[in-house]
Amino acid sequence: MTGPATLSTRDGAGARRVLFYDDVTVFGGHEKMALSLLEQLFRFTGYSAVFVFAKKNRRLAQELKLLQEKYPDRLSLVPTRYASGRMPTLEMFWQLPQLVALVRLFKSLAPAFAIIVQGNVELSIKGLVAARVAGIPAVSYLPYVGPFSDIPDLPLAGLRDLCNKLLYKLPQGHVVIADAHRKTLIEDQCLCSTRLFVLRNLVDGDQLTEYPKTDAREKLGLPPSGVIITVLGRLHFKGKGQDVAVRALSGLLGKDLRLLVVGEGPDREQLMQLAAPHVSDGSVVLIDWVENPSVVYSATDIILMPSNLEGVPLVLLEALLFGKMVLASDIPPFDEYLPSDRRFQAGDEESLRQCVLRALSDLQGGAYTPRLVTMDSDMNREEVLRLVHSMTVDGKGARDA
Template identity: 30%
Template sequence: MNSELKILVCQDSLMFGGHERMFLSLVPVLLELDWLDSLVICVPSANFAFLQALDQAKLPRLRVRQLRYSKVRGEPYRAPLRWMYRREMDTVLSEEMPALVLLLQGRIENALVPMLAARKARIPIFSYLPMAHGTSELGYRNFTPAITRTLDWIRSYYYRLPDGYAVPSSAVERQLRSRGVTARIDVVPNVVPLIPASSSRADVRVKLGIALDERLALFIGRIDRHQKGLDLLIEVIARSVPVDQRWRFAFVGDGPDASWLDDALETAGLLPQCRRINWTDNPSDWYTASDAIVMPSRFEGVPLTMIEALLHDRPVLASEIDVFLDYLPREGLVRFDETLNIFDALNFICSASLKEKYAIATTKIRAECDLDLSRRLFAEAVNQVLKF
């Protein structure tokens, strides 16, 4: 019998984003648990970015196990029927015999097959979850009321399976409670280290090819048309008249809809006002060069880009969703629809009248950006599930 005490981490998405990066910053505290012998992380073999990040981390007593299968569309419906994936997870659990299965989930439909396998094997389940929105909140227009009700009913079952949760904000805790979750929920704030720009604002602008008298609105992050609301943003820019020639837009990032964004900017005739830049390992230069950050997301957890923006003392123009209501001034939240003139909104959030309110938001974020505290909270949450 295997007497080694392990945590088995399961991630079955092909994405590598802020949630995975935050998890990697928390991993060291798990490896310091006095009862833990080793940590095994299961990642799809096709998730090259996550596998590379794990390899670069070079953490002790951590082993990576690659999975053949990954999450697919319609996973809430399909998970109970994915027999080959389930067989793979049953094999992993029987070979590893973990004391705990930790699910690294984007939403509850991530890692459902590992969740079901762990529940059948009666292994405690812990979910690290950044979002728990209802289906109607996700903004999918092709979902009929019947589909929405069915998905919420199915998800309500999955939400009851974990023995404990760690979430990045009180907003997500409220989402889970509204889904009927009664298990313990611990709030573990997301943390971003403040990396200064490579030089002064003026020098950074020269380096990036931005005129000194230009006003720059920045979208930065994963290029995801639906979740990040990029389709809404492009429509708003295109119909906001009169055009304010002082403002320019930069889209910095990579993602599944990068080619769509290039085509959409060209089709809308926005190339004279907008730039598309691939992701950079030094985003601080872009924050420093910008005047405002734009976040038109339909749904979010606690986006690292919002934290980075506030740490760089930049105002954020964001959509009216719960997480932004918890962190940003109400005056900076808008609906990205036909009623919005984005140039007026950008000028307003950059005005002196809102400077103090954004300063308060920045103070709150800086108080939460304590990596040691987040690590301790995460370790405590894991221990509570196992009652260590």
């Protein structure tokens, strides 16, 4: 096997194949970045791919079809009925027939190695176990590596953290999105540093277009005047904290200040009930994912991220590319991107409210200077090549290395 810097970059049927697996049913940031990883694999190597995914995830299916049109000879799609629930590890025990069928599917696809897309170590765990049983070297794509005990009110968090120590040992490698995450896996999970790959989240600025604010608001059915604060992400209170945002801003909302919540997820009905009084007077607006997020950013004055846990969220990077003011919980990685006066204590409604009031004062007084970021589309090239080389050492995969 040649070294990582000399991997073939040829296209077509002769290229080797990588299996991607994702059974989450709601499209989120880690799905979007997994698609970015897939495209980087195509750009930097000669490998083709087959993507096995939950057919209930309609947006992922749409995005994959668009990517397949771009790379028709290199990407195959396999929709399945398999899906992660709220406690995926426990669910495996009464879904053994699904697991057996998945093992057969993986063996029939015969990939060189597999990339299991996991928002956290529990999600898509069936794919990780199936790859292990099928004898297929696998790497886990992990945007979040923190303990579950850090998530407020999560059932059985301590027990799950204990069990998850075993799950971290299943794959032959892990892809993380920040150096701090790599350090966490080495120190907390005792994982081998040579099997950890840091592939940083990328945002393609060419796909983002800034619209006039009034035009963007008209597209979204929003009033042209007043300040709009936007919370954009999967509707999952324990992870993303939209409920805290609604309660914290309740006394501030009105015709001059509106809250826009964009996303889909398991807590949508609860959010609608919680925000019902404000939805009726138009001070809270709920919309599903939009095809063009540029419209949302263009219509927005402040991006609010009240998360309890995060990796390196795309919303943060996209908002900074747009030069938007971002307010976020005082958790990693926000402390690396935002000053202290733009952060608030996670889960604390009063801390969030005071942070918003400071931000509004700065906006009105012209005291805010946008922090712009830039992205190098090739910055992950060497690490992608190292990943492929590591997982295919001597043509046998990392398990035998």
